[in-house]
Amino acid sequence: MKYIGNKTRLLNFINESIIKAKLPQNGTFIDIFGGTGSVGKYFKNKKYKIIANDFMTYSYIAQYVLIKINKIPSFEKVSLSGLSGALQELNSTTPKSGYIFNNFAPSGIEKRQYFSDNNARKIDAIRDKIENWRNDKLLSDDEYYILVYSLINAADFVANISGTYGAYLKIWRSMALKDLELKIPDITNNDLENEVVQEDANSLIKKISGDILYLDPPYNERQYAPNFHILETLAVWDKQKLVGKTGQRDYSKKKSAYSQKTNSIKAFEDLIANTNTNYIILSYNNEGIIPRDEILRILNNKGKVSEYTTDYRRFRTERDHKRRHYKQCDDKVVEHLYIIKVDKKN
Ligand SMILES: C[S@@+](CC[C@H](N)C(=O)[O-])C[C@H]1O[C@@H](n2cnc3c(N)ncnc32)[C@H](O)[C@@H]1O
Numbered sequence: 154m155k156y157i158g159n160k161t162r163l164l165n166f167i168n169e170s171i172i173k174a175k176l177p178q179n180g181t182f183i184d185i186f187g188g189t190g191s192v193g194k195y196f197k198n199k200k201y202k203i204i205a206n207d208f209m210t211y212s213y214i215a216q217y218v219l220i221k222i223n224k225i226p227s228f229e230k231v232s233l234s235g236l237s238g239a240l241q242e243l244n245s246t247t248p249k250s251g252y253i254f255n256n257f258a259p260s261g262i263e264k265r266q267y268f269s270d271n272n273a274r275k276i277d278a279i280r281d282k283i284e285n286w287r288n289d290k291l292l293s294d295d296e297y298y299i300l301v302y303s304l305i306n307a308a309d310f311v312a313n314i315s316g317t318y319g320a321y322l323k324i325w326r327s328m329a330l331k332d333l334e335l336k337i338p339d340i341t342n343n344d345l346e347n348e349v350v351q352e353d354a355n356s357l358i359k360k361i362s363g364d365i366l367y368l369d370p371p372y373n374e375r376q377y378a379p380n381f382h383i384l385e386t387l388a389v390w391d392k393q394k395l396v397g398k399t400g401q402r403d404y405s406k407k408k409s410a411y412s413q414k415t416n417s418i419k420a421f422e423d424l425i426a427n428t429n430t431n432y433i434i435l436s437y438n439n440e441g442i443i444p445r446d447e448i449l450r451i452l453n454n455k456g457k458v459s460e461y462t463t464d465y466r467r468f469r470t471e472r473d474h475k476r477r478h479y480k481q482c483d484d485k486v487v488e489h490l491y492i493i494k495v496d497k498k499n
Contacts, residue, residue: 154189154309155316157375160436161191163465163488167434168195170461171365174492176432180364183430185354186411190216192367197343201365206350206357208407209377211305211384213351218302221349222295223342230291239296240303240335246282248274252392256400257321257383265400267321267383272311272333276387279304279335284390303335305387317380320399355410355424362429370411370421372441377412378404417443422451433493438465438486448491456496463488 160167182201184193189212193205197220205216225236232238248271255261258273268276283300286292292300313322313329322329350357354370371377378385382402386395393402410420421443425433433455437448452458465488 154306156189157317157373157377157380158369158371159189159191160369161189163436163463164191164195166461166463166488167192167367167436167490168199170490170492171434173461174459174494176434176492177364181362183361183363183366184216184369185357185366186369186371187216187220188212188369190219192369193347194219194341196367197345197347198341200343200345202343202345203347204350204361204363205347206352206354208351208353208409209381209385210351210388211381213349214298214302214305214388217295217298217349218338218340220347222299222340223344223347225340226293226295226299228292228296231286231296236299236337239300240337243279243282243300243304244335246275246278249278249281250274251277251281253277253280253387256395263395263400265321265398266323266325267313267318267400268308268311269313269325269330272308272329275333276304276308280387280390299338299340300335301388302338305384306338307333307335308387309384312383317375318383318399319375319380355420355427358424358427358429364430365432365434366428366430367434367436368424369436370417371409372411372437372443374412374414374442376404376408378402378407412442414442418447418451421448425451425455428455428495431495433491433495435491435493436488437491438488440486445489452491452493456493459492461490461492463490 179200182196183204185206187193187205187207193203193216197203203220205220228235228239253276254273256263257265257267258270259266260270287297311329311331311333313325315322379401386402395401410416464485
């Protein structure tokens with residue numbers, strides 16, 4: 154999934170840095186800003202027990218499926234042939250004009266162009282059917298989250314956007330005209346009781362402990378809730394009244410301090426002070442809103458810091474090319490990985 158700050162392409166770099174810094178190769182690994190779940194899933198398969206968190210619901214569902222679930226459930230109440238049968242039934246559901254069509258398709262009431270008419274109608278029919286199955290007690294939690302996750306991924310694949318849902322494209326991109334199709338998610342088993350949480354990182358940190366805490370906080374002023382609002386809408390399915398040109402949800406309770414210049418340092422300092430793990434790993438790039446000297450000041454208070462860097466290609470949307478100015482004018486940013494061996498006196 155195209156997601157601001159997605160670490161999929163940095164997993165080897167993170168793993169190699171962990172090996173160089175001689176961190177333990179098992180134990181509890183906490184990914185407290187989990188996003189797509191890419192980091193948690195990778196380290197789940199390296200035999201760590203994972204505690205995954207994020208305050209967005211679509212992220213909770215992704216991490217529930219990729220990290221908490223170890224075995225594909227039977228889907229016996231909705232299909233004789235398990236998950237593939239359930240997906241087949243959903244994929245062939247008769248499309249209908251509903252909430253997504255009216256809010257996010259060109260022929261709907263609001264005339265927004267996030268999905269083709271046909272895909273919007275398919276999303277409506279499939280999402281309602283999943284909710285009805287759940288209300289009729291035909292799905293376990295695991296089964297429900299797998300189906301919603303599969304739909305979110307399928308919808309994201311055909312969304313007419315250039316990277317985030319902050320705007321839709323005026324011209325159709327070719328992927329957006331393909332037929333939406335639910336696919337089987339890649340579910341892996343590490344035989345451990347992995348956990349998933351949906352909470353503010355700064356409140357959760359006071360209640361948990363483990364071996365390694367991985368931190369990948371937002372690093373710029375783009376809030377996740379408005380930039381990925383349609384994924385949240387599909388995850389929550391509360392059909393609330395949407396506002397503005399792009400059909401935003403109310404996100405007053407989902408504003409991250411890490412995306413605010415005035416609050417990010419205080420939030421980060423509080424997070425580090427309350428951390429109760431043996432090691433902390435922080436991903437942050439050279440264009441982040443917390444200055445490097447502040448990061449080092451805060452981390453040095455907690456223990457011995459070592460630092461690893463790699464060049465990384467910038468996350469861009471098409472609008473960025475025209476309007477944004479960057480500290481570095483090429484497409485590269487330097488991704489920093491700070492590894493801290495916590496001094497237990499702190
Ligand atoms: C840089 S992204 C993480 C990307 C992730 N490592 C990946 O590979 O997909 C930061 C994440 O932090 C979440 N977030 C922001 N503020 C938060 C907070 N205060 N508590 C919990 N999660 C938060 C956002 O929803 C977003 O998914």
